[in-house]
Amino acid sequence: SAVISQKPSRDICQRGTSLTIQCQVDSQVTMMFWYRQQPGQSLTLIATANQGSEATYESGFVIDKFPISRPNLTFSTLTVSNMSPEDSSIYLCSVEVTGLTEQYFGPGTRLTVT
Amino acid sequence: QKEVEQNSGPLSVPEGAIASLNCTYSDRGSQSFFWYRQYSGKSPELIMSIYSNGDKEDGRFTAQLNKASQYVSLLIRDSQPSDSATYLCAVNRALPFSGGYNKLIFGAGTRLAVHP
Numbered sequence: 555s556a557v558i559s560q561k562p563s564r565d566i567c568q569r570g571t572s573l574t575i576q577c578q579v580d581s582q583v584t585m586m587f588w589y590r591q592q593p594g595q596s597l598t599l600i601a602t603a604n605q606g607s608e609a610t611y612e613s614g615f616v617i618d619k620f621p622i623s624r625p626n627l628t629f630s631t632l633t634v635s636n637m638s639p640e641d642s643s644i645y646l647c648s649v650e651v652t653g654l655t656e657q658y659f660g661p662g663t664r665l666t667v668t
Numbered sequence: 669q670k671e672v673e674q675n676s677g678p679l680s681v682p683e684g685a686i687a688s689l690n691c692t693y694s695d696r697g698s699q700s701f702f703w704y705r706q707y708s709g710k711s712p713e714l715i716m717s718i719y720s721n722g723d724k725e726d727g728r729f730t731a732q733l734n735k736a737s738q739y740v741s742l743l744i745r746d747s748q749p750s751d752s753a754t755y756l757c758a759v760n761r762a763l764p765f766s767g768g769y770n771k772l773i774f775g776a777g778t779r780l781a782v783h784p
Contacts, residue, residue: 655700
């Protein structure tokens with residue numbers, strides 16, 4: 555498995571502002587994933603971040619709203635831009651351990667937009 | 669039709685009983701299947717993975733896979749109150765041009781309540 559940390563663990567933000575969420579892994583991984591979990595809902599994949607290339611976004615998610623950086627094999631950031639109350643969710647990063655199909659999740663960032 | 673379907677529950681079982689959680693999926697190309705446990709306010713925790721037809725046992729947990737029926741299940745024996753959580757079923761989908769990596773498609777989850 556992998557040990558994954560996220561910062562911040564939670565935040566309360568005003569509408570129209572942006573928040574950058576950091577995800578750090580204790581080992582080198584090729585693929586990192588960003589998910590959103592809205593209250594009472596399951597996980598929805600936002601994008602896949604492969605080191606050295608542009609992130610790949612799922613249908614319904616766009617780079618202008620959710621820019622992602624992946625500067626090296628242990629770190630990634632997700633920015634939630636121009637936030638509205640509908641962006642209030644838990645944001646989770648996960649990694650696929652190289653050579654396995656299993657994904658492991660970070661502790662999540664609980665975002666509330668007022 | 670949803671890609672991964674689960675009964676949302678709640679599934680209520682008495683302590684010591686067997687809890688049976690079910691999941692169906694639509695993509696016959698799926699090869700990898702996972703069960704995650706998510707406690708309220710926590711992130712999902714991988715508890716079982718299964719890749720071939722049949723049963724896979726790990727402690728009190730047994731995962732069962734039937735690719736012909738596109739069905740995967742999780743049995744929890746001797747259920748404990750600490751097993752009360754939401755159980756998420758996930759199946760893989762290959763990422764194109766990624767060199768063999770996959771994304772996961774999650775079901776809505778089944779809430780399990782184990783009562784003393």
